[in-house]
Amino acid sequence: TAGITQAPTSQILAAGRSMTLRCTQDMRHNAMYWYRQDLGLGLRLIHYSNTAGTTGKGEVPDGYSVSRANTDDFPLTLASAVPSQTSVYFCASSDNSGGGNEQFFGPGTRLTVL
Amino acid sequence: AQRVTQPEKLLSVFKGAPVELKCNYSYSGSPELFWYVQYSRQRLQLLLRHISRESIKGFTADLNKGETSFHLKKPFAQEEDSAMYYCALSRGAGEYDYKLSFGAGTTVTVRA
Known part of the structure; x- marks a missing residue:
C-alpha cells in the first residue's frame, strides 16, 4: 500500500x-x-478533519481552507x-x-511563494 | 492551552556518548506524549509514546508529571541516530481530540 501520498512534491508560486x-491516504483512517x-x-497544525464531512481549524488556519468529501x-x-x-x-x-x-505522515510538499 | 517546549534546537554528540533531548509540556489534564523522528530524506515517523513504556532503537522516555517533562534518552548514540526529533502532546484518551501539538524540534548530529 502507498500509505499517504502528497502532490506536488514541490512548487514555486507567484504571490496572489x-x-x-493534494493529499490521499489508502489506510481508511478516519482523521486527517x-x-x-x-x-x-x-x-x-493548519486544519484537521476527524471524519469525512467534518473539518476544524488548527493553530494557524488563516489563508488556508480544506475539504473532506470522502475518507481518502x-x-x-x-x-x-x-x-x-x-x-x-x-x-x-x-x-x-x-x-x-499515532499519526502517519506524507512525504511533504515544499512550497515557495514569490 | 497545551504547549510543548524543546529548549535545544541543535544537539551534537560523539558516537558512543549518551544523548538526552529535553521536552517540557504544559497541559492541565493528563496528556499523551510522543516522540517523532525525521531522518534525512525520510518521512516523519513515530519513535515512541509514553503509554507504551518501551525502548525503541535504544531510546527511552519517561513521563514525569511532577516536572511536566518527557525527555528522550539513549545511553550510547549511534551515527544513524542523526535526525530531527519532535516531542508532541495530545489530550488523553476519551476526550476525542487527538490533535497533536509539536515542539520546535531538536536536530541531533552524532559525530564519529
Missing part, C-alpha cells in the same frame, strides 16, 4: 495565485491533518498565496476509532 495541495513545518517553529482525500487550498506561506507542508492521518492516535 491560488493553489491546491495538515501541518506546516518551519525552521525554529516545528510543525504547526484531504486537499489544502491557498486562495491567494502570500510569501509567508512559503513552507514545507505535511499531510498526516490517524485511526482514532480505537482511541489510538
Whole structure:
C-alpha cells in the first residue's frame, strides 16, 4: 500500500495565485491533518478533519481552507498565496476509532511563494 | 492551552556518548506524549509514546508529571541516530481530540 501520498512534491508560486495541495491516504483512517513545518517553529497544525464531512481549524488556519468529501482525500487550498506561506507542508492521518492516535505522515510538499 | 517546549534546537554528540533531548509540556489534564523522528530524506515517523513504556532503537522516555517533562534518552548514540526529533502532546484518551501539538524540534548530529 502507498500509505499517504502528497502532490506536488514541490512548487514555486507567484504571490496572489491560488493553489491546491493534494493529499490521499489508502489506510481508511478516519482523521486527517495538515501541518506546516518551519525552521525554529516545528510543525504547526493548519486544519484537521476527524471524519469525512467534518473539518476544524488548527493553530494557524488563516489563508488556508480544506475539504473532506470522502475518507481518502484531504486537499489544502491557498486562495491567494502570500510569501509567508512559503513552507514545507505535511499531510498526516490517524485511526482514532480505537482511541489510538499515532499519526502517519506524507512525504511533504515544499512550497515557495514569490 | 497545551504547549510543548524543546529548549535545544541543535544537539551534537560523539558516537558512543549518551544523548538526552529535553521536552517540557504544559497541559492541565493528563496528556499523551510522543516522540517523532525525521531522518534525512525520510518521512516523519513515530519513535515512541509514553503509554507504551518501551525502548525503541535504544531510546527511552519517561513521563514525569511532577516536572511536566518527557525527555528522550539513549545511553550510547549511534551515527544513524542523526535526525530531527519532535516531542508532541495530545489530550488523553476519551476526550476525542487527538490533535497533536509539536515542539520546535531538536536536530541531533552524532559525530564519529
